Amino acid sequence: MSFMETTGRQSPDEYRLPVATSPSWRAQATAIDPQLALGFTVSARCGCFMQAARSLNIKATLLRKQLAQLEAQLQCSLFSHCDSGMALSREGLQLQAQLIALAHERDLPVIEQPLVRLAVAESILHDILGRDLVALLRRNASVRLDIITLDSELALQAVSADVVVWLAGTESPLPGPSFAVSEPRRLARLDYQPHIAKRYSRTASRPDSLEDLADFLLVQWQSHRQVENFVPWNALVDQRLAGVVQLHSYELLLEMIRCSACIGLLPGYISRFDRGLIALPGLFGQPMQREVWMAVNAQSEGEAQVQMIVELIQNTFNERREWFES
Structure with missing residues (x-):
């Protein structure tokens, strides 16, 4: 049988x-x-x-x-x-x-799998790459993958990895990793705007000017404080004498906006990731943008497992291209 x-x-x-x-x-x-x-x-x-x-x-x-x-x-x-x-x-x-x-x-030895170190900006890992990485691990239980989250420029400079995905200003990947890497690839440009949960803001009462924000609690992710392109938002937060929450966790930032009637700065694609969040456009006169970059360690870029991770990341951004088109 x-x-x-x-x-x-x-x-x-x-x-x-x-x-x-x-x-x-x-x-x-x-x-x-x-x-x-x-x-x-x-x-x-x-x-x-x-x-x-x-x-x-x-x-x-x-x-x-x-x-x-x-x-x-x-x-x-x-x-x-x-x-x-x-x-x-x-x-x-x-x-x-x-x-x-x-x-x-x-006395057959266990076949050792190569260790692949992946360093990713925390928000990109949470919103964009997390689901596809889980799918990869579901298909391949023998992989050895070290995932490192990057929440600041200092963390990017200190990290050592095979594949790095980070956020930088527009037009240039600098500052980038401190070790030798292949030519950086630009994956996407992100527009940032203040966001609020739909259930806490009816269409008629949504703020449409900076003055209207006075009655709302603002929530600030500490990682955004040193971003040069976020000066308009950071200046608004710094002027507040009350009604501000400072956070060190991106996931908690999202939870505060979802559940606490807070307004916080988020990438424009977030409403596709969480349909309960809505952008508040037109509050600032100048755009606040960042770009997503990827580079591969020059010493390990030829390894098959490293290329597997690179292809997964590239395919993920290609499939979500409409997320980043304004």
Whole structure:
């Protein structure tokens, strides 16, 4: 029976038989292709084809084909289904024991995955890249990824990473990373405006001048205080003798605006990320803009895992291009 076919309830006695140690099973285990053996042992260990495929960084359909090929080669069923899910058949238990014994004898090392260090501006990670990075990890459980958040120019200058995504002024990526990098790529230009939650501001009562802001609580992310292009907003905040909240967390900034009737400075795309937020245009006479840049460490830009992260970031920004078009 193929492991993909379902069976009725299996008796526990079927799986309590002693594991065979006959030379024939050992010989068959020795002759198995290493890739098929790895797929089988990981599936047996995980007890779930989907999780095993994630651990191996392959599609579940490919893993099932490999296991079917192995069953055809051995002319027996290695897996069966029971009430609690997938289980090894008697032959599967015998093969697992032999492969474990062979692995111990050969002292096979664990294949080390290269560590990829990704440094990202905190707001970009939260709003734009976070979802796609989660999807990457869902598909590839064996990846080694170190994600570093950048919340200031000082953090950008101090970081060491393989891929860096940061925010800078318009027209130039400077100041950028302090280590040698490839030619920086401009990913997007962001327009910043004050935002408020829709539920706290009816259309007729929304502020349309700086004077109208006097009755609203302003919330300021500390990371914005040193941004040269945000001088109009920062000057307004600094003039306040009351009604100001200073925050060191971007996520808390969003929560305050959503839930506390606050007004805060956010990128213009935020209403696409959270439809409960709305911009208040026309309050300032000059635009407040920043640009998103990406660069790759010159020493590791040729590595496959690094290129995988670079392509993911580039594709994410390409797919969200309409977010940044005013």
